[in-house]
Amino acid sequence: MEDPMYSLQDVIRCDLCETPVPPKHCDICHIHLCEACVGKHLSDRSRDHYIVPFKLRGITPKCTKHSTEVCTKLCTTCNIPVCPLCVASSDHEWYDAKDILTWFETKKELMQKDLQDLEKSIYPRYHEVAKNIPVQRADVNKRSRKLTTALDKQGEALHTEIDIIIQGMKSEIDDIDAQQIAAIDQQEVAINHTIPEITQVILDLKRLLDTSDVCLVSEYTSRTEEFRNLPAQFQVTLPTFTPQEINREQIHQQIGSWSKPAITFLLDEPQNLTGIQTECRELRSVSCLSDSELWTCGYYDNILRLYNLQGELLRSVQTKSGNWPRDIAVTRSGDLVYTDPLDSSINLVSATQIQRLITLRGWRPLYLCSTSSGDLLVIMDSDDGNQTKVVRYSGSTEKQSIQWDDQCKPLYSSGYINNIKYLSENRNSDICVADWSAGAVVVVSEADKFRFRYTGLPSTPRKSFRPCGFTTDSRANILTSDLHNHCIHIIDQDGLFLRYIHNCGLQDPWGLCVDSKDNLFVAVGDKGKVKKLQYYK
Numbered sequence: 001m002e003d004p005m006y007s008l009q010d011v012i013r014c015d016l017c018e019t020p021v022p023p024k025h026c027d028i029c030h031i032h033l034c035e036a037c038v039g040k041h042l043s044d045r046s047r048d049h050y051i052v053p054f055k056l057r058g059i060t061p062k063c064t065k066h067s068t069e070v071c072t073k074l075c076t077t078c079n080i081p082v083c084p085l086c087v088a089s090s091d092h093e094w095y096d097a098k099d100i101l102t103w104f105e106t107k108k109e110l111m112q113k114d115l116q117d118l119e120k121s122i123y124p125r126y127h128e129v130a131k132n133i134p135v136q137r138a139d140v141n142k143r144s145r146k147l148t149t150a151l152d153k154q155g156e157a158l159h160t161e162i163d164i165i166i167q168g169m170k171s172e173i174d175d176i177d178a179q180q181i182a183a184i185d186q187q188e189v190a191i192n193h194t195i196p197e198i199t200q201v202i203l204d205l206k207r208l209l210d211t212s213d214v215c216l217v218s219e220y221t222s223r224t225e226e227f228r229n230l231p232a233q234f235q236v237t238l239p240t241f242t243p244q245e246i247n248r249e250q251i252h253q254q255i256g257s258w259s260k261p262a263i264t265f266l267l268d269e270p271q272n273l274t275g276i277q278t279e280c281r282e283l284r285s286v287s288c289l290s291d292s293e294l295w296t297c298g299y300y301d302n303i304l305r306l307y308n309l310q311g312e313l314l315r316s317v318q319t320k321s322g323n324w325p326r327d328i329a330v331t332r333s334g335d336l337v338y339t340d341p342l343d344s345s346i347n348l349v350s351a352t353q354i355q356r357l358i359t360l361r362g363w364r365p366l367y368l369c370s371t372s373s374g375d376l377l378v379i380m381d382s383d384d385g386n387q388t389k390v391v392r393y394s395g396s397t398e399k400q401s402i403q404w405d406d407q408c409k410p411l412y413s414s415g416y417i418n419n420i421k422y423l424s425e426n427r428n429s430d431i432c433v434a435d436w437s438a439g440a441v442v443v444v445s446e447a448d449k450f451r452f453r454y455t456g457l458p459s460t461p462r463k464s465f466r467p468c469g470f471t472t473d474s475r476a477n478i479l480t481s482d483l484h485n486h487c488i489h490i491i492d493q494d495g496l497f498l499r500y501i502h503n504c505g506l507q508d509p510w511g512l513c514v515d516s517k518d519n520l521f522v523a524v525g526d527k528g529k530v531k532k533l534q535y536y537k
Helices: 035-042 084-088 100-209 214-218 224-228 248-255
Strands: 024-026 031-033 051-053 073-075 080-082 097-099 266-277 283-288 293-298 303-308 313-318 328-330 336-340 345-349 354-359 363-370 376-382 388-394 397-402 421-425 431-435 440-444 450-454 467-472 478-482 487-491 497-501 509-514 520-524 529-536
Touching (some): 035 051, 073 084, 073 100, 100 224, 100 248, 283 328, 283 520, 328 363, 336 363, 467 520
Parallel strands (some): 283 509, 467 509
Antiparallel strands (some): 024 031, 024 051, 266 529, 336 345, 376 388, 421 431, 440 450, 487 497, 509 520
């Protein structure tokens, strides 16, 4: 609504000199004043005056205790407007009273700041989280269905195996049965063949015993001994089956086991646990050797340094070539590896020496990470700067190369300028790259299949999203530092935004790593400092 002071039909003027649009107002005398007349008005000491900006006229309320007075002060203890008589009274004389105009303007500035924070920062964050809740719910249902399907599949596999075993045992019973029946049949044939012979011999003997023919008797030959030994006797022993007591624990072990379920909460305000001041002025990368020791390296610094959490320098190593390393990583065996783009090499720092692990031709190694299997993932660009790819090495042997999507388009940006591409292997074996130039986190599966691209949230950044340092935690969440916006994005393994870490004094955050307890270490670039943060509850 237009202020009547500026209305063309009714221009308000100074009550003393008729100057139009007076900027001041005496809230006790209720007159408008131009700047020139303020002093003249104040010179009248016959009564009190209280000069305020014209737009704040009426700011001084009538005192509820002293009807002739107006309140020009605010008692900050009682949080009520008070007049000069109130201030002098015993009710408020020991309390802090502030000028009501100063207090009002300070309060308005605070309200304006709160409004800006609510509109520009807080509300968009709540809105984004609320918008993601149905997605999270659907994601939980989706994962539950995957688990159920996997269990059904495992159950079918176990049923199949049991059926095969039972059928095999039945076949063995059939084989034993056939063998024993054949033996019985063979004995029956032998017995049935001998019985008629014995019967005939008996008849012959009876006939001979009744004869007096010497010739017939002399021809008799005894077969008694032949028949005395019966055909081989055997006992049929049928197999027995002793059912094994069903052990539910063993069955569970055969089916598989659950990972430990847990519901954790990302802290609204992560706790700053400690800070480590390094000797590197422009710190870039950090990598945990253990929960209490970490390696560091920096820009234009050819010294690799190992610190404990108390900030004590435990070891320093100069690079083999004297060049500054682009990135570092700790292997599963506890050794340190680093990339040397100028030397086109990847080097291994063991306990006593530096060994050149890999030498590249036509490519420059940039950033790297060690995987759960002990492999190395290295992102590199071609010597002409036109191509970028991720290569998996087992020792010094190349096992995998990742460069193109399903449409044969490059997955990663290329070019010499700002070719910053930290990378990490996630707990689900995804390969994740923070592509600075593309302004995106690019995630592919272990089998080279493109999964998703995260480009930040449109409502949040003050400047464009530029992912820099990179790591993943035990819950398969992805953390990437946003250098220009001085914060860290946390997204889940499917690219769903979870939260920012932005209120820990993270000025120019670079490299990231987590320890075994998911504490986060952040290399604060130009400060040469590493911050240790707890962001889970």
